[in-house]
Amino acid sequence: MSQGITHVLEEWKCLDEEYQRLQETHKKYLQKLDDISKLQNNCSTSISRQQKKLKEITHLVKQYSKVPSEEDAKNLHEITEKIKTRPNAFFEMEAFLPKKNGLYLSLVLGNVNVTLLSKQSKFAYKDEYEKFKLYTAVTLVLFSFICFFFVNYRVVDALLNFLLVWYYCTLTIRESILITNGSRIKGWWVFHHYISAFLSGVMLTWPDGNLYQTFRNQFLAYCLYQSFVQCLQCYYQSGCLYRLRALGERHNMDLTVEGFQSWMWKGLTFLLPFLFFGHFWQLCNGLTLFRMAQLSDWKEWQVLMCSLCFLVLFMGNFFTTVAVVRQKIKTRNPKPKSL
Structure with missing residues (x-):
């Protein structure tokens, strides 16, 4: 047998041995997947059962809350406090369990x-989301x-409007x-x-026309302004979130948003004037389009529809931001008075 053939046989033997090990590893992998699937189902079932039982116990605690015994009242209070911590614990658990997609997904x-x-994987996807927002805003x-x-x-x-869509x-x-994977963004900023x-x-x-050209430069x-503000928000909110997560004050899957939230208060209140100016610009856009819809040459339905959209955006953004700021001011810890 020639030396070349011997070398080929040796290489094939090594490759075949490695293939046998690969098959064994893959069998173990499939077995682990099956075990993981069973554990996931067990956890999901247990969480559902726990949530149902918690509702029953909560009802019983309310039913027997007016007890004369001080010791019983203390025990019921301890149970109530422990019940309050369970929803967050279940939320953290469910973030790592498969769940059905919502209607939109x-x-x-x-x-x-x-x-x-x-x-x-969660952090990598979240960070990629933040980069996507920043790069697209630029x-x-x-x-x-x-x-x-x-x-x-x-x-x-x-093309610009298609990019926005x-x-x-x-x-x-x-x-x-991200919400399916534990992010807490919700409410108006999603809508x-x-x-x-x-x-x-x-x-x-x-369509192109006199009314479109009239509103074009304003839009x-x-x-331009809105995208610039989004760049500011992405940059400063990301830095703020990084510091708060390092201090353990924020959830690791929290996201930056196109608005003002309570966690932005420290060091980021300078964004408020930019945000409010953008909100009132939306109001100005809505009113401008509404006036255009009163003109005699108004034909396009897009004028009135865009006006309504801008007015809804203004009201949602403005009142949500005001509510967050007001809540933050109320819950802000008062400074100790100096003697």
Whole structure:
């Protein structure tokens, strides 16, 4: 047998041995997956059972809360305090368990499991989301600047509006996935992106004409300003969240948002004037479009629809920001008086 053939046989023997080990490893992997699936089902079932039992016990505690015995009242109080801590504990557990997608994700993705089962995967996806917001905001600043100062073509404006539609639609999907994986963003700041995506879609369909050209520069200036503020928010909120997470004061899956939240109070109140100015610009856009809808040459339905969207955005953004600031001022710890 030639030396070359001997070398080939030796290489094949080593490769075949490695393949046998691979098969064994893969069998163990499949077995572990099966075990993990069973543990997940057990945990989900136990959590559901615990939640049901907690409701029953809470009802019983309320029923026997007016007991004459001081010792019984103390025991019931201890149970009540422990019950209050359970929802957060269940929330943390469920963040690492597969769950059914919400209506929106079911419509977009179907029944695909989007739960990330490791902290590293969750953090990596969250950080990629933050980078996506920042990079897209910078792109929108440049695009809006070019359209406002250098280019006046409806096709280019349509590309900008298409980018806005894609951006906000992508945000809604990514945020839904992050919420499934334990992020606490909710309420108005989620709904805000649905309205913004709809508004951008309406702007995309608005045909060129006198009314469009009348509102064009105001809208582009608003987009330029809004994208610039988003860049500021992404940069400063990310730094603030990093410090608060390091101190253990914030949840690791908390996100930056297009608004003001209580955790931004320390060192980030300078953003408030920028935010309020943007809110009132939305009001100005809504009123401008509403006046345009009163003109005799008004034909496009997009004028009134965009006006309504801007007014809804203004009211939601403004009143939510005011409510957060007011709540933060009320709950702020008073400074000790100096003697």
